[in-house]
Amino acid sequence: MLDFIVQRLVQAVFVMLVVAMISFSLFQFVGDPVNNMLGPEATTEQRLAAREALGLNDPVPVQFGKWVGNAVQGEFGQSYRMGRPVNELIASRLPATLELVFVSAILAVAVGVPMGVYTGLNRNSWLSRVFLTVSLVGISLPTFLIGILLILLFGVTLGWLPTFGRGGLTSIGAWETSFLTARGWSHLILPAITLALFQLTLIMRLVRAEMLEVLRTDYIKFARARGLRQRSINFGHALKNTLVPVITIMGLQIGALLAFSIITETVFQWPGMGLLIIQAINFGDIPIMSSYLVLVALFFVIINLVVDMLYYVVDPRLRIERPTSAH
C-alpha cells in the first residue's frame, strides 16, 4: 500500500520537475527577459544591474534552484504585458476557470456515464440508436462551433441567456463565485454546456465500448450460468469491472476539459485562465505562459494521482499481492 503511494508520488514529483525545467527554460532562455522588462531604451548599466538583480549571472543550476523555490511559493515574476505580478493575475482568473471546468466535468460524467451504460446494456433499443447517432454528431462538432451555435440560438435568436463574460458574482474572500446567484448561473450555463458536450459524448462512447467488452467476458457468461439476476450481473459484476477503464477515461477527459476551456473562454469571453493564456501567447508574455504550464501540469498530476488511488480502491489485483507460490 505504502509502496504504491510512494511510487506514484515519486513519479508525480518527477513529472513536475521535468515540466518545471521546460518552464524555466522558457522563462530564462526564450526571448530576453531583461529586454522584455526594461524595454529597448534602457541603458547598458541598467541592463547589467537588471541582469544581476534577476540572478542571470548565476550558474544555471543555481538559477533553476531559485526559480523552483519561487515557484513553490507561487512566485512567477511580473507579466511583461500587464506589469502586474503573475500570481495576482492568475489568482484573479483561476476561480472562473475552475468553476467552469468543475460544472462541465460534473455534467459530462453525470450524463455521459449513464448514457454509456445504457447503450452498452441495451445495444439494440431505439433509444440507444438515438444516443449513438447524437454522440457521433457530438464528437464531430468542434467545441467552438457548439459555442457559436448555442450563442446564436439562446443568445441571439431566443435572447434567453447572456453570452458574454461572467455576471452576478459573489465574493468569498478573494474567490469570486458564480454559484450563489441565479444571474451567475445564467452566465455559466452556456459555456458549461459547450465545454461539457464534446467530453460527454466521448465519455459515453468509451463507457459503452468498455461495457460491451466486459459483457463479452467469461465471468459474465459464468455469472449468467449461475442464474444470477440480470440486475446484479449488469450493475454489480459488469459495471464494477468497467469502472477501472472508465476512471482512466474520466481522468483524461477532465484534464482535457482544462485545455478545451481555452476555446470556450475565447468564444464566451469568459474571464478565466484560458483567455489569459491566449492573450499571453499572442503577446509572447513568457512569465504567464511558463506559470500556466506549471499550473496545468500540477492539475494533471493531481488528477492522475487521484485516478491511481481510485484504481487502488477498485481493483484488488493492485491491492493484494498474488501468492509467491502460485504457478
Place this chain on the structure above:
Amino acid sequence: MQNTRTSPEITAPDVPASSPRMWRRFYEGGKRFLDGDVFDSFKRSPATIIAFLVTLAMFLAALLAPWVAPYDTYDLRSLDLMNAYLPPIWTDGGDPRYLLGTDDQGRDVLSAMIFGLRISLLVGFSGVLLAALIGTILGLVSGYLGGWVDSLIMRIADVQLTFPAILIALMIDGIASTMMSTQARADFKIYVIILAIAASLWVNFARTVRGSTLVEKNKEYVQAAKVIGIHPALIMYRHVLPNVTGPVLVIATLSLAVAILTEATLSFLGVGVPATNPSLGTLIRIGNNFLFSGEWWMSIFPGVVLVILVLAVNLLGDWLRDALNPRLR
C-alpha cells in the same frame, strides 16, 4: 544444390516491381477484398456508403481546388471590395455570381471554402501520417526491445496523453512568437500545427503496435527467424507490420477526424494557419466576427462543411473498426 543458397521461404527478396507475380498478387488481393467480409459489410451499410462518397467528394474537391472553385481566392486581383458582404443567391440581395455569398473582402465564400478544405485536409493528413510513422516506429522499438527503452517510451506516452494537442500547439506557438518575426512565424505556423497534431496522436499508434509486437515477438517463427540470423528490423517489417495494418488503419481514420478538428480549433483561436492561407477553421473565425451583424453565411457554411467532413470520416472510422473486428457487431 549449392550451399550458398539459403532457405528461399524466409530470405526471398520482395517481389520485384512490375513482375507478373506482383500483379497477380494485386489482382488476388483485390478479388479477396471484393469478396471479403469487409467489403460486404460496406455494401450493407448505407450510412457508410454515403460517408464514403461525401469524403471522396471532399477529397476530390480539395485536390482539384484550382479547377473546381469558381474563383481563385489567392489571386488578390480578383477581389473587389464592391462585392463584399454579399449574401447567398437565394436571399435578398444575393448576387448570381456568388452562390454562397462573399466575405468582408469580397471573396467568394464557396471558393474560399474549397481552398480552405484543401488546407484543412493537408494539415490533417500530414499530422496523422507523421503520427502514424512516429507511433509505429516507437511501438515496434518499444515492444521488440522491451526493458528500460519500453518503460521510457510508454512513460512518455502516458504523460503525452494527458497533454491535449491544443496545449502543445499553443505552447509551441507562444515560444515561436517571442523568437520569430511575424512573417517567419506565419510561414512556420502550418508546420507547428502538423507537429503538434502528430505529437498528440502518436500515442494510440504506439500502444497498438507495441501490443501486437509483444504478441508476435514470442511466436515460434519469429524466434526461428532470429536463430537463422535474420535482422530484427527485417523480422518486424515482415511479420509484425502486416498484423497491425488493420488496427493502424482504424486509428488513422479516427485520428484524421480528430486532427481536422484540432486544426480547425487552433485556427479558430488564431494560432492556426494564417489568414493569408485560410483553412476552414480560419474562415469560421473570420466569419464569427460578422455573425452578430447578420452576415451568418461567412461562418455557417464553412462550419457545416467542417462538421459534415468530420462526421463522414468518423462514420468511416467507426465502420472500419467494426468491420475489422467482427466481435463488436
Place this chain on the structure above:
Amino acid sequence: MNARKPVLEVRNLRVEFASRRGTLVAVDDVSFEVNEGEVLGVVGESGAGKSMTGSAIIRLLEPPGRIAGGEVLLDGERIDDLSTEAMRRVRGKRIGMVFQDPLTSLNPLYTVGKQLTETILTHQEMTEAEAREHAIKLLAEVGIPAPERRIDQYPHQFSGGMRQRVVIALALCVNPRMIIADEPTTALDVSIQAQIIKLLKRLCEDHGAAVMLITHDMGVIAETADRVAVMYAGRIVEIGPVADVIKNAKHPYTSGLMGSIPVVGHDLERLAQIEGSMPRLTEIPPGCPFNPRCPHAFDRCRVERPDLMDAGATRAACWLHDTTAQAAE
C-alpha cells in the same frame, strides 16, 4: 442401467446461426438423454457443435445463435420454452455449469466468498451467515485448504487448479440435478487435469448430479464417462456405452478417432489419422457429412443422410449398419 430415470432429455435439438451466407446449422437434429447418476461424455473436434449443444441447453447461446427446433426436458419437464426469468432460476439451481478457463470464469473484483454466497442467496432462502458457512463447507469439499481464510481472497490469489475447484464449488453450490462441464480441464496444467476430473466425478456422485462432460479429449472420456456421444459437423454420429464405443466403434469417424489415441504397449508404428478435416458449417456436403473423408463411403452415403441406427452395442449414424437395406438385397 437403462432402468434409471433420465434427468436431461434432448430431443431433435437444432441450433442455427443467421449469417450473411445464409443460415448455418451448428447443431442438427441432436437427441440424447443423461440418466440419474450418469456421466455422458460428448466428444468431437472443435466446431463439431459440442459446446453449442451445452449452451443451447441452458439457453446461453451467444447471438446470432438461436434454438431453431427441438425440445429440452429436465426431469421430464420442458425447459426450452420457459420464460427468461423462469429459465434464470433453472440455471445454477437445477443445472450447474463449469466452463473451460478457470482464469477467466471468476470475476476478478469480487472475493471467492462473495461469488459463492451471492449464488447461494440467489437460489436459496438463507441468511448471509448461513450462506457463508455453507460456502466454507463447499470450499473444503472441493479440496481447498484453509477455507475459512481463503474464502475472503480474490481469484487472482488462487492458482489455476484451485480456481477450477472454486468454479466447481460454484456450479454445485445449490445441489443442481445436472452439471454441464464444458472442457473443464483443457486450460489446466496436465498434472492437475486428472485431479480435477476425479474431483468432479466424485462430487457429482456425492451430490447426486448427472453430468454432461464436453471435451475433445477421448482419454478423459474413457476414464470418466459411462456413455459417450460422438459429434461430427453438428450431428451425433455415434452414441453408446463408453467401453463399446472405444473398443468396438461402429461409425468410421469414431474408429478413426480411436485410432488417434496413443495406446501404451501397442506396437503401431504411428498413430492413424483421418484424412482431411471436418467441413466448415458453410460447406457441409449432402448425404452423410463424413462421406468425403470416409474410407467406406458408397453411393448412398453421398445422397442420403443416415440417422442413428442400432449397430451392435451402440447406435451409429452410418449406412454400413442399415439392416433393412441389407435384408432387402
